[in-house]
Amino acid sequence: MALSNEEQRLLEQMEAALAAEDPKLVNAMRGTGTRRVHRRRAALAGVAFFGGLVLLVVGLYLATGARGYIALSVLGFVLMVAAAVIAILSWQHVGSAVEAGDRPDRAKTAQGSRAPGNQGFMDKMEERWRKRRDEGM
Structure with missing residues (x-):
């Protein structure tokens, strides 16, 4: 059910009053901030880490028969290390990304x-x- 013009206007006035009264709450409700970005980056790095692990294992399995697949294992290992570093750095930002005014x-x-x-x-x-x-x- 759609809001009438008067209800829409009242809702906008209430939102503006709330934003003026408590901007930290408005920012928290919008979800804006660096925490969300860093959390997503850490999650993607975790997925990349497991992808690197798969490359490492598959490369080692295939390297038993041929020499060319060792490069696949090395690539998997490098991907795992890079993903771990990115995940750790991003997760540190998640813990320290406090919006202004939240710290005592x-x-x-x-x-x-x-x-x-x-x-x-x-x-x-x-x-x-x-x-x-x-x-x-």
């Missing part, structure tokens, strides 16, 4: 704006170090 502010956490029960180990250690340094001076 280090200055705020170090100053104790978080609840004491939610502090991480390193935050607690930094806070203790600051107290010792400040008391000593």
